[in-house]
Amino acid sequence: MSKKQLVAGNEALGEAAILAGAQCYFGYPITPQNEFTAHMARRMPEEGRVFLQTESELAAINMVLGAASVGARALTSSSSPGISLKQEGISYMAGDELPGVVVNVQRGGPGLGNIAPTQSDYFQATKGGGHGDYRNIVLAPHTVQECVEMMILAFDLAEKWRMVSVILADGVLGQMMEPVVYPEKVQINEYPKDYILDGARGRKPRIIRSLYLAEGVLEKHNEKLQAKYAKVRETEQRSETQNTEDAELVLVGCGTSARACLDTMNTLRKDGRKVGLLRPITLWPFPVKVLKEISARTKKFLVVEMNAGQMVEDVRLHAAHDADVHFYGRMGGGIPTPPEVIDKANEILG
Numbered sequence: 001m002s003k004k005q006l007v008a009g010n011e012a013l014g015e016a017a018i019l020a021g022a023q024c025y026f027g028y029p030i031t032p033q034n035e036f037t038a039h040m041a042r043r044m045p046e047e048g049r050v051f052l053q054t055e056s057e058l059a060a061i062n063m064v065l066g067a068a069s070v071g072a073r074a075l076t077s078s079s080s081p082g083i084s085l086k087q088e089g090i091s092y093m094a095g096d097e098l099p100g101v102v103v104n105v106q107r108g109g110p111g112l113g114n115i116a117p118t119q120s121d122y123f124q125a126t127k128g129g130g131h132g133d134y135r136n137i138v139l140a141p142h143t144v145q146e147c148v149e150m151m152i153l154a155f156d157l158a159e160k161w162r163m164v165s166v167i168l169a170d171g172v173l174g175q176m177m178e179p180v181v182y183p184e185k186v187q188i189n190e191y192p193k194d195y196i197l198d199g200a201r202g203r204k205p206r207i208i209r210s211l212y213l214a215e216g217v218l219e220k221h222n223e224k225l226q227a228k229y230a231k232v233r234e235t236e237q238r239s240e241t242q243n244t245e246d247a248e249l250v251l252v253g254c255g256t257s258a259r260a261c262l263d264t265m266n267t268l269r270k271d272g273r274k275v276g277l278l279r280p281i282t283l284w285p286f287p288v289k290v291l292k293e294i295s296a297r298t299k300k301f302l303v304v305e306m307n308a309g310q311m312v313e314d315v316r317l318h319a320a321h322d323a324d325v326h327f328y329g330r331m332g333g334g335i336p337t338p339p340e341v342i343d344k345a346n347e348i349l350g
Contacts, residue, residue: 004179009144009169010035012180013103016151017075018043019186022101024050024074026063030082031115032171033105037077057082061089061102068098069208071196073155077103079171080121081112083129090164091130094225095210097195099158101151102136103167105174108333116333117171119255122310125166126284133222135229137165137236138283140254144178150281152186159191161232168283170306172256172335232285239287240279243269244294247276249349252315253304254280256335261304263338264345273349283311288318295320302345304336305329324348 007015014036017025025040037053044051050067054060060076067074078086083104093100106121108114125138137157139150147169154165197206212218243265244250253261258279268275278294280287295301301323303312312327319325328344330336 002181002184004181006177007144007180008035008175008177009147010105010174011039012144012147013077013151013167013169014039014043015182016148017101017155018047018049019182020152020155021073021186021188022049022075022155023072024063024067026052026054026060026074026076028054028057028060028078028082030079032107032117032174033077033079033103035174036103036105057085058089061086064100065089065093065096065098068093068100069096069197071193071198073159075101075103077105079105079107080109083121083124087130090136091128091132091134092210093164094134094136095132096208097162097225098208099162099164101154101158101165101167103169106168106170114333115171117173117256117306117335118331118333119170119257119306120308120310120331121168122283122305122307125168126286126314134225135163135232135284137161137163137232138168139165140168140281140283141173142255142258142279144173144176145180147173148180148182152183156189157236160189161228162195163232168255170256236282237285237287237289238281239290240281241290241294242277244276244278244298246274247298248274249300249302249345250276250278250294250298251302251304251341251345252278252280252311254283254311257304257306260336260338260341264341267338267342268345273345275345280311286314286318291315291318292320295323299323300348301325302341302348303327304341306335307331
C-alpha cells in the first residue's frame with residue numbers, strides 16, 4: 001500500500017499522467033497551472049519520456065495530435081485563455097478520431113481576466129468548444145485524490161473511444177494541497193490501434209484526416225461520430241449522490257463548488273433539513289439517468305457554480321418538467337462559501 005503524500009493538485013495530475021503511461025507532454029506556461037508543466041519538465045525526462053515546452057498553445061495541441069497519430073499516449077495542460085487557443089486542434093483530433101488528454105485549470109475571464117479560480121469554461125468543454133459537431137469526454141474532480149483517479153480514467157476513456165478527454169479543474173484544485181495515495185501500479189487497458197501511422201510494412205497504407213471533400217462523405221463521417229457519441233452517452237455517465245432518497249432539496253455542484261455543497265448538506269442535515277447532494281463527475285456525458293431518477297421524487301434543486309450559470313442549463317434540460325431548479329453562483333474568481341449556500345438553501349426551503 002502506498003503511503004499518503006501531501007501534494008498540490010497540479011503536481012498530482014502530472015504524476016498521475018506518468019503512472020497512467022503518458023509518453024509525451026507538450027505544454028506552454030500559464031497561471032494557475034504552471035506547477036503542472038514544471039512537474040512534467042522534471043519527471044518526464046527522469047522516466048525517459050518526452051517533455052517539450054512548446055512555442056505556443058497551438059503548437060502544443062498539434063503536437064498531441066501528431067503523437068496520438070503514431071500511437072503514443074499524449075497530453076497537454078493549460079488554463080482558460082490557453083485552452084481557447086487549443087480549440088482548433090481539439091476539433092481536428094475529434095475529426096481524426098484521435099485520443100488525447102487536455103487539462104484545463106480554469107481561471108477568471110472573459111479575456112485575460114485574472115488568475116483566480118472559476119468554472120466559467122463549462123460550456124466550452126461540454127458543448128465541443130471548437131467548430132463542428134463533436135464532443136469531448138469531460139471529467140470534473142473535486143479533490144486532489146480524484147485528480148489522480150480521473151487522470152488515469154481520462155487516458156483510458158480517450159483510447160477506448162478514440163476521443164479527447166478533458167479534465168476540468170480550477171485554480172483552487174490546482175494549487176491546494178491534500179493527502180494523496182498514488183496507486184502502486186496502474187492497469188493499462190490495451191485497445192486496438194489499427195488506425196495509427198507506423199509504416200505500411202506490406203499492409204494497405206493508412207490515412208488519418210478530417211478533410212472530406214467528396215459529396216456526402218463528410219456527412220457519413222459525422223453520422224459515424226454521432227453514433228459513437230450516443231454510445232458514450234449511454235455507458236459513461238458518472239456521478240456521486242448522497243442523501244437523495246428522502247431529500248426535499250438536492251444541491252448540485254461539481255469540482256470545487258461541490259465541496260461547498262457537501263459542507264452545506266452536512267450542516268443542514270444536522271439542523272433537521274432534508275438536503276441531498278448530486279455531484280456530476282462526468283460533465284459530458286452529463287449524468288442524465290441519475291438526475292431524472294432523483295427529480296421523479298424530489299422537485300427542488302439548487303445548482304451551485306463558480307460562473308454566471310452554465311451547468312444549471314443541463315440540470316433544467318434533463319430534470320423532470322415540474323422540477324423547481326434554482327441557481328447560486330459567483331463570477332470572476334468569487335468562490336461560493338458554505339454560509340452563502342446555506343442562506344440560499346434556507347430561502348428555497350422556506
